[in-house]
Amino acid sequence: MDIGSVRFSQLFGSFPTPIAIVTATDGNGQPFGFTSNAVCAVSAASSTLLVSVGKESRTLPAIVKSQAFAVNFLSSSGRDASQVFASKATDKFAHVEWRPSALAEGAPLLTEIALGFAECRVEKVIEVSDHRLVIGRVEGFELFAREPLLYRRGDYGVWSPLNEFSTL
Numbered sequence: 001m002d003i004g005s006v007r008f009s010q011l012f013g014s015f016p017t018p019i020a021i022v023t024a025t026d027g028n029g030q031p032f033g034f035t036s037n038a039v040c041a042v043s044a045a046s047s048t049l050l051v052s053v054g055k056e057s058r059t060l061p062a063i064v065k066s067q068a069f070a071v072n073f074l075s076s077s078g079r080d081a082s083q084v085f086a087s088k089a090t091d092k093f094a095h096v097e098w099r100p101s102a103l104a105e106g107a108p109l110l111t112e113i114a115l116g117f118a119e120c121r122v123e124k125v126i127e128v129s130d131h132r133l134v135i136g137r138v139e140g141f142e143l144f145a146r147e148p149l150l151y152r153r154g155d156y157g158v159w160s161p162l163n164e165f166s167t168l
Contacts, residue, residue, distance in 0.1 A: 016152040019078070021085045022051050023108040024062040024069040025100070031093050031108045032059040035086035037151050039071055047138040048123060052131050063134060067122045070107035071136075075146035076158045078113035082149065103139040116143040 023033040038052035051071060053060050063069045074082055081096050096113065100106040104119040111117070120136030150157045 014153065016150040016157065019074045019082050019149045019151050019156075020051075021072045021074060021078070021081060021110060022053070022059060022063075022069055023072060023098075023110070024059055024066055024104075025106040025108070026062040027065055029106060030062075031098070031106075032062040033085050033092055033108060034059045035082050036071075039073075042135060049118060049120065049136055049138060051134045051136065053134055055127075055130055055132055060132060063122065064125065066105040066107070068101075068103075068105035068107055069120050069122070069134070069136060070101050070104050070109055071118045071120065072108075072110040072114045073116050073118075074110075074149040075113055075115040075144065076149050077146070078110070078149050079156050081110065081113050082151075082156075101140075109142075111142075111144075114144060115146050115148045116141060 017037040042048040098108040101119045119140040124135045126133040
C-alpha cells in the first residue's frame with residue numbers, strides 16, 4: 001500500500017534536517033545550485049556521500065557533465081541563501097560570495113555562509129522515481145566554527161545541545 005506523497009512528506013518533515021546547497025559548474029564554468037535537505041553519509045570507509053537530486057533540476061546536468069559537485073552545509077547565516085537556492089531564480093549566485101573548488105571542477109564553495117563543505121567526484125548516479133541519487137566520493141572538505149542551520153516543518157532553527165561536549 002502506497003502511503004502517498006503528502007503523508008510521506010509529513011513523516012520526513014517531522015524531523016529536523018541539516019540544510020545544504022549543492023553546487024556544480026557546467027562545461028562553460030557557469031555555476032548552478034539548489035537547496036537540499038536530502039544529503040547523507042554513505043560510508044566513512046570509502047568517504048562517500050549521497051545527494052538526492054530531482055530529475056528536473058537545472059543543476060543535475062552540470063553535475064553529470066562535470067562529474068563533480070560540492071555540498072555546502074549551511075550555517076545559521078545561510079537562511080536567506082537557502083530560500084534563494086530553493087527557488088527558480090535565474091542568478092542564484094548574485095548575492096553570495098563563493099570561490100571555485102580546485103577539487104570538484106570549479107563547483108562553488110560558499111565559504112561565508114557554510115558550516116562546512118565537501119568537494120566531491122561522482123561515483124555513481126542511480127535513477128529512483130522522479131529523482132537521481134548521486135553518490136560522490138569526498139575529495140576534500142573544510143569546516144568552520146559556526147552553528148548549523150536546521151529545517152523542520154517549513155521553518156528554520158539552530159542546534160541547541162542538551163549537554164556540553166568537547167570536539168576533537
